[in-house]
Amino acid sequence: MLPFRGLSVAAQQNFHTNAHTIYKGLAVGQQMTCDSGQSTIVGSLGREMISYFPSNAPSGCQIIFHGPALINDTPEQTFTVWTELQAMFDRVVAGSYERTVRDSYSNYKVIVVDQDVHESFLQPQACGGARKYTMEDFRLPAGRLGFIVHAEDQGATLIVFKGSNSVCLGSTEDGRPFGPSVVAMNANVYVDESVSFVDGVIVAKNVQASGTKLQLHGDMYSGPLMCLKPQCDGVVKPTTDTAFSRHVSGAYAHAS
Numbered sequence: 001m002l003p004f005r006g007l008s009v010a011a012q013q014n015f016h017t018n019a020h021t022i023y024k025g026l027a028v029g030q031q032m033t034c035d036s037g038q039s040t041i042v043g044s045l046g047r048e049m050i051s052y053f054p055s056n057a058p059s060g061c062q063i064i065f066h067g068p069a070l071i072n073d074t075p076e077q078t079f080t081v082w083t084e085l086q087a088m089f090d091r092v093v094a095g096s097y098e099r100t101v102r103d104s105y106s107n108y109k110v111i112v113v114d115q116d117v118h119e120s121f122l123q124p125q126a127c128g129g130a131r132k133y134t135m136e137d138f139r140l141p142a143g144r145l146g147f148i149v150h151a152e153d154q155g156a157t158l159i160v161f162k163g164s165n166s167v168c169l170g171s172t173e174d175g176r177p178f179g180p181s182v183v184a185m186n187a188n189v190y191v192d193e194s195v196s197f198v199d200g201v202i203v204a205k206n207v208q209a210s211g212t213k214l215q216l217h218g219d220m221y222s223g224p225l226m227c228l229k230p231q232c233d234g235v236v237k238p239t240t241d242t243a244f245s246r247h248v249s250g251a252y253a254h255a256s
Helices: 080-089
Strands: 007-011 014-017 025-028 031-034 040-042 062-065 096-097 107-116 131-133 158-161 166-168 181-191 202-209
Touching: 007 014, 014 025, 080 131, 080 158, 080 181
Parallel strands: 007 025, 007 202, 014 031, 014 202, 040 062, 107 158, 131 166, 158 181, 166 181, 181 202
Antiparallel strands: 096 107
């Protein structure tokens, strides 16, 4: 299983946010900041959502934690294996898998975006010049990248961005928010202020989510992954174990 369950955001370095509500926990490698006068609720689901920070506590605004915030304690399962996770996601391949969850309206999907390939038709827009992606980019028949994706994704879709170009997650012209989980291990991810919520988890080098009405749901992709050999030889499909319940070397898994 990917070591990001129980989180809404995992930022290797910094996380800047003015989000109104962050449903689950956080893992921040260096510093969490927000604008003066803002108030952000973390762990609003009412469960014990643990948030991890290094030596510096969140600063710049009021952070209301509904679960413990561990200062001087970054989650070993996430950050000590970040390099391994980078190599792993470099080998992930796109795929679609049957989902047997009752009342599910969408199969599992892994979408891989090689930014070096797609940058020719994706022009810099908002978010400080980052390339902007919306739900329309991942829907059939009009979607440029060719999948059906929902805003209330319910852990069905994972989008892996390869490359170091910054990524902007935006809403569609008719206001649809952003549903899938996003992994961009080598890139900065911005959430445009037009987005009302991101349903999945955001994993990136740095994350900026400045919208004051934004909700970060943290509904992590829960399906299988496939990756190219040889890196994935001998590993199996994801389990249903809770994140951080065991060492990550046994917790993230694939089918080779």
